[in-house]
Amino acid sequence: MISKRLKAIASLIDKNSKVIDIGTDHAYLPIFLYNNKITTKITATDVSEKVLENSFKNLTKNELENKIKLIKSDGFNNVCEKYDIAVIAGMGAHTIIKILNSSNLPDKLIIQSNNNIDILRKNMNELNYKIDKELAILDKNKYYNIIKYEKGKEKLNNNQLLFGKSNNKNYYKYLLEKNNILYKKTKNEKYLSNIANLQNIIEKILD
Ligand SMILES: C[S@@+](CC[C@H](N)C(=O)[O-])C[C@H]1O[C@@H](n2cnc3c(N)ncnc32)[C@H](O)[C@@H]1O
Structure with missing residues (x-):
């Protein structure tokens, strides 16, 4: 298999x-x-x-x-x-x-x-x-x-380079969660920007 x-x-x-x-x-x-x-x-x-x-x-x-x-x-x-x-x-x-x-x-x-x-x-x-x-x-x-x-x-x-062009909402939710965790850990602003961009992508994908 x-x-x-x-x-x-x-x-x-x-x-x-x-x-x-x-x-x-x-x-x-x-x-x-x-x-x-x-x-x-x-x-x-x-x-x-x-x-x-x-x-x-x-x-x-x-x-x-x-x-x-x-x-x-x-x-x-x-x-x-x-x-x-x-x-x-x-x-x-x-x-x-x-x-x-x-x-x-x-x-x-x-x-x-x-x-x-x-x-x-x-x-x-x-x-x-x-x-x-x-x-x-x-x-x-x-x-x-x-x-x-x-x-x-x-x-x-830049978003497509970083996050790709798939249409998988669950994947973007997973990336969002990962970036949330990384931001909490490091307070690095780049994760905040990723979070905003990922939220945008997620909103645009139809269920
Ligand atoms: C982890 S396996 C992946 C096997 C399969 N392609 C897959 O996706 O399941 C990586 C394989 O690539 C081979 N490999 C690594 N570098 C390579 C190269 N430059 N040319 C050809 N094969 C290579 C390794 O010997 C190994 O068998």
Whole structure:
């Protein structure tokens, strides 16, 4: 059974698209995509040989070792083919930003960073990608921001850089609570400004 987070990522993948999962780890996402007939054109990569041995075992358990391609690669370095969409998920923003420094990026990307999401949003802007869809998913008491990008320009305002473009009211309420706690602790004015901005965002989202 794959996580709610990975299922949400899978929900953003266009049917029958050619997909590459960068940093696949257990290959859970590729296996889910194949078994649920979302697409059969899947490559999974990882920088670690050891991880790939495990991925291969999981593919074999699912009789998919001849269906899903595995590549050992640091980011896109050993990736020669072109893909419709790449998934880069479950890593820190700085690792993701390094991986994005490639001339072989597809026109569509699904990004899920474990931290510094505002820095990543800014970086994606600078790389001329715009947000197509953003999800804020609660999985085992933790929120994950999953962003589907497509080629194109967009100017994000400060609120969008900080808080994203999801439509999840509960996520913004969670951020509001977090900023309230941080303000009480530190009395730092930036949290007061975040609180006002988040209240504004929450009021505008219909139930
Ligand atoms: C925490 S796992 C995330 C697995 C999966 N993508 C997910 O979202 O559940 C991170 C994986 O990324 C791999 N990784 C880290 N840096 C990488 C890089 N530069 N290129 C490819 N894989 C990388 C690690 O070896 C590890 O298997």
